[in-house]
Structures are given as structure tokens and as C-alpha cells.
Amino acid sequence: MKSKWYQHFFYGVVLDYWRKLNPPEQTRQEADFLADIFPLSKKPHLLDIPCGNGRHSLELASRGYSIVGIDQSTDFIREARKQTENTSLSVEWVTGDMQRISWEGIFDGAFCFGNSFGYLRHEDTAAFLAALSRAIKPGGYFVLDTSMVAESILFNLEEHDWEQADDVYLLMEHHYDSEKSCLQTEYLFIQDGKFDTRSSWHLIYTVAEIRRLLEQVGLSTTALYGSLNKEPFELGSSHLLLVAKKSGQLL
Secondary structure (H helix, E strand, O other): OOOOOHHHOOOOOHHHHHHHHOOHHHHHHHHHHHHHOOOOHOEEEEOOOOOOOOHHHHHHHHHHOOOEEEOOOOHHHHHHHHOOOOOOOOOOEEEEEOOOOOOOOOEEEEEEEOOOOOOOOOOHHHHHHHHHHHHHEEEEEEEEEEOHHHHHHHHHHEEEEEEOOOEEEEEEEEEEEOOOOOOEEEEEEEEEEEEEEEEEEEEEEOHHHHHHHHHHHOOEEEEEOOOOOOOOOOOOOOOEEEEEOOOOOOO
16 A cells, blocks of 8 residues: 555645535535534534545534634645635634644544545554544544445445546546455546546455444444435445544533
8 A cells, every 4th residue: 555645646636526526415415414413502613634625614614613624635725714714614724634633632523524534554544543532522423434445345346437527537447455455546537638647545444443443542433324314334335424432421
């Protein structure tokens, strides 16, 4: 697995594709799911990591939530900051690596959306989760959204695939390394007659492995959903929405 490949992946056409891939209605539905986990009546202070261009943070902040969004993409953070200029939204934007979380016990909850879980090497993933757990208050919740767990991705994996988001076409070639449980993908983006290639490496965990990783840092899984409608997660579900609770009582 190539270490820190993501530091040189998210720029240019990739960001344009990501913006167009997620329409506003999708963001609202995902925010509704999060709002059910983190009731606004409790005035929660939440961590969005990594936050991308801040679509979830912006939607939640518009509803009255207090959010900190962190992402390593300077372009995405710059875009997010522009959208909160001259507003009263309670959002703090931080440019940084998701591995380096220095806060301790200040968040009522955190969420990680958008398939970023698995970007890191295994030892770095464990360190990330430990730091994330330290940042959450006892009794707080963590929500993980990913379509890259083994029960999802391997059940439906095809060697060649393609997608379209508005005027951006994406061709993908997948190779799964069973010895390392790593999915390598070669991407070809096509927009306005221009071609751009990228590569990614993604560690693939089973749901049980993720639960054990979380348990080791004091985060106990309380729910496993296969959709935003809270259908049970099962083999072949296209998405995993995992909810975990930090041990102890919320202060």
C-alpha cells in the first residue's frame, strides 16, 4: 500500500467530480441521519473529519450546530471558508491531516463520511482512531460512513467500472491484493476533452475488524445500518453506517 497517496490525489478535476457527485438533497438526507444521532436540543459540538468542502458541516451549521471541520485539501478548506464568510454560522475550518488530532475531550461527537476510512496504513488507522476517541467526551458518539468494507466492496467488485457526474466521466480499474487486503484503483477522469489519471490504495476491513479497532480505543458499536433509512446492514449492502459510543457518561 502506498503511504499518504491521498495527499497528492485531491485537487483539480477530482474535486470538481466530488462536488458534482453529491447533490444537495443527498447532503440533506445525510445531515438528517446525523441530526438523529446528535439531537440539536443537546447543543452538540461536533467534529467532521475529513470534511472535504464542508458540505455536511455547512448543512448542520445552518441548522444551528457548532462544527469543526478538518481536511488536508487546501482547495476544499478554502472553498468551505468562502461559504462561511460574512455569516454567523458556528464553523471552524482547519487544514490538516486526519491523523493529527490534538484535541482532548472537547467534542460531543464526531463523524467520518465519504469513504476516507481505509486511506491510512493499518498502524496509522489505529493511531487515528485513538486520537479521535480522545477528542470525544465520554458518552459521545462517533458515526462512520463507508462503502469500502469487505462485506460491501468485495461482494460487488468488478475489475472495470465507470461513473458519470454531470460533465465528468470516470473510468476505473480495480485490483484487489488479497494478501494485504488492499484495493488499488487506477482512475481516468475525462472532462472537456481532457484526461487526468490518479491512483489510490484503500485498506479493506471487515465490519468485525472495524468494531474491534473501535473497541480498543473505547468506542463501542451500538448500531450497524445499511442505509440512511436505518435498514440493517447485511452482506452485499452498498453502504455501512456504523454508530459507536465513547465509554463513560457525557459530562
